Amino acid sequence: MNTSRKAAVEEFVERMGLVAEGDGLPRIAGRIMGLMVIEGGPLSFSELAQRLDVSRASISTNTRFLERLGVIERVAQRGERRDYFQLATAPYVHLLQGPVDRMMKAHAVVAHARDQLSVTDEGTRRRLDELGVFYEELGNSFRELAKRFSRDE
Amino acid sequence: MNTSRKAAVEEFVERMGLVAEGDGLPRIAGRIMGLMVIEGGPLSFSELAQRLDVSRASISTNTRFLERLGVIERVAQRGERRDYFQLATAPYVHLLQGPVDRMMKAHAVVAHARDQLSVTDEGTRRRLDELGVFYEELGNSFRELAKRFSRDE
DNA sequence: CAGTTTGTTCGGTTAATACTGAACGTGTAG
DNA sequence: CTACACGTTCAGTATTAACCGAACAAACTG
Numbered sequence: 001m002n003t004s005r006k007a008a009v010e011e012f013v014e015r016m017g018l019v020a021e022g023d024g025l026p027r028i029a030g031r032i033m034g035l036m037v038i039e040g041g042p043l044s045f046s047e048l049a050q051r052l053d054v055s056r057a058s059i060s061t062n063t064r065f066l067e068r069l070g071v072i073e074r075v076a077q078r079g080e081r082r083d084y085f086q087l088a089t090a091p092y093v094h095l096l097q098g099p100v101d102r103m104m105k106a107h108a109v110v111a112h113a114r115d116q117l118s119v120t121d122e123g124t125r126r127r128l129d130e131l132g133v134f135y136e137e138l139g140n141s142f143r144e145l146a147k148r149f150s151r152d153e
Numbered sequence: 154m155n156t157s158r159k160a161a162v163e164e165f166v167e168r169m170g171l172v173a174e175g176d177g178l179p180r181i182a183g184r185i186m187g188l189m190v191i192e193g194g195p196l197s198f199s200e201l202a203q204r205l206d207v208s209r210a211s212i213s214t215n216t217r218f219l220e221r222l223g224v225i226e227r228v229a230q231r232g233e234r235r236d237y238f239q240l241a242t243a244p245y246v247h248l249l250q251g252p253v254d255r256m257m258k259a260h261a262v263v264a265h266a267r268d269q270l271s272v273t274d275e276g277t278r279r280r281l282d283e284l285g286v287f288y289e290e291l292g293n294s295f296r297e298l299a300k301r302f303s304r305d306e
Numbered sequence: 307c308a309g310t311t312t313g314t315t316c317g318g319t320t321a322a323t324a325c326t327g328a329a330c331g332t333g334t335a336g
Numbered sequence: 337c338t339a340c341a342c343g344t345t346c347a348g349t350a351t352t353a354a355c356c357g358a359a360c361a362a363a364c365t366g
Contacts, residue, residue, distance in 0.1 A: 008270050009266075012266035012269075015262045016262065019258070019262060023255070024177065026323090037281060038266075038280075038281075039277075040276040055325070057344080057346095058324080058325055058326075059343090060343060060345085061325090061344090081342070083343075087280070109165065109168045109169065113162075113164075113165035113168075120158070123193040124190075124191055127193060131190055137301070137302075141297075144294075145294055148290070149287065179354060180355095198312075208356050209313070209356095210314080210355075213314055214354090214355090234311075234312065234364065
């Protein structure tokens with residue numbers, strides 16, 4: 001039964017890798033997240049490399065990446081030299097920052113275009129506004145979600 | 154002054170290409186969208202290739218892509234053999250379908266994992282639930298936005 | 307019927323980037 | 337002091353996918 005659990009965990013970790021890839025994150029980052037969701041406790045650098053069967057170099061770059069994002073945090077173990085990692089509090093909020101920035105950027109692109117050439121044609125202005133509202137609302141949704149997920153859970 | 158407008162349009166079109174790329178769409182698809190937002194009217198296949206300085210092959214694949222997505226539609230011109238394209242009604246809703254699907258998929262991955270090994274550890278179950286809720290809520294937000302943008306605008 | 311235009315499809319090239327192996331610096335243990 | 341463990345960095349490799357040119361079928365023109 002332990003073997004089937006192990007298989008299930010591995011499957012989940014792999015799938016989280018693919019999910020992450022779909023969101024534009026490196027696959028290994030997703031696999032790290034997946035493993036950390038399963039195993040709560042702090043995992044050592046080497047343990048990650050071993051369990052995921054991945055080079056230490058990749059663990060280094062991806063833990064730094066997730067750490068910088070705010071999804072995981074590096075913790076020290078008393079008397080241990082190794083680095084340990086665990087999920088940050090409210091880890092998933094930080095996954096929304098990238099999308100929020102992208103939407104703001106997109107909105108700015110549209111607004112800039114509107115300022116430059118809106119005068120000319122009425123239809124153009126209307127279509128630019130619609131597109132601008134789209135990106136704006138999308139950004140707002142992400143921000144609201146982020147607010148929700150920063151409080152609780 | 155016409156030259157500056159032309160430059161502004163080109164800049165916007167290029168930037169829309171980059172925005173699209175950030176959203177995981179092919180750059181040319183974004184450029185097509187950008188051009189169509191500026192020029193309202195139906196644009197011919199050849200015109201697109203010409204204005205965007207892009208191979209007809211790319212126009213073919215990307216118009217098909219956007220058409221399939223529902224963002225643009227292929228329209229006929231009386232007595233014309235060429236294909237013309239224009240923005241669909243409520244074009245941007247369809248850009249949300251992909252994200253919605255991805256979130257549902259992600260949620261399913263988490264739910265499946267939860268079903269297989271939730272029994273064992275309490276913390277694991279909690280963390281899986283949190284992640285599941287995250288994807289679920291994200292999907293819901295996309296759906297709500299889609300509903301908003303399918304009505305008006 | 308020959309020749310042209312239109313859009314699609316396919317094979318190959320190119321560009322971006324995730325990942326690895328190896329070299330390195332630092333700290334620790336024997 | 338030598339040997340090893342740990343994490344980072346860099347250069348090279350591999351993989352993915354966007355894009356193009358060319359060959360093609362279909363439809364129209366003279």
